[in-house]
Amino acid sequence: MLDQAGWHGSRQLRVPDNVTLVPLPPYAPELNPVERVWLHLRERFLSHRLLNSNAAIVDACCQAWNALTPERLQSLTNYPWIRKVTS
Template identity: 35%
Template sequence: MEWLNLVLEKFAKQTGAGQSKTILLVMDRAGWHRSERVVVPSGIYVEYLPLYSPELQPVERLWSLADKPLVNKSFDKIQDLEAVLEERCQILSTTLTEPIKNLTNYYWWPNNCSPREG
């Protein structure tokens, strides 16, 4: 929980959340997101996604592709895990683009979306 609290704290600071600025943060219902030990900073309000709604968080459908090289494996060093993850990200971004589109292209999602700059 400690690392999530640090992330929330840094997010609040970077966005200027506080008395004069309110941020609505949407999270899934993972147990560690809803733990009583999570400290939500002032100015941030959390709303949880409805249960069983993967269409509201398309990345959830990608785990079957992303975690394939990690299943039933252990790593002695964090660097070994990072190397496997880096290689998998390269594969996902270069050769598995069609399967990713098939899993995440919802009819309501704009076809010409591009990440915002800034």
């Protein structure tokens, strides 16, 4: 899936025959699965905190990311329309 950001549109990109690129509408965060992952991380781990340094920010982000389980990632990114597109 591509969110149509400028850097996702290289003319030099060679897509294998067994891969289908699915572009999202120009602005559709509700359709982009990774947006739900970032929202989850912000709401559960990163918001309403004061961090003293860049290192503390990186540590907090790493701890949040490492707290994600495969099951949680699947539940956050499991859109019914994705299954239809990929099957």
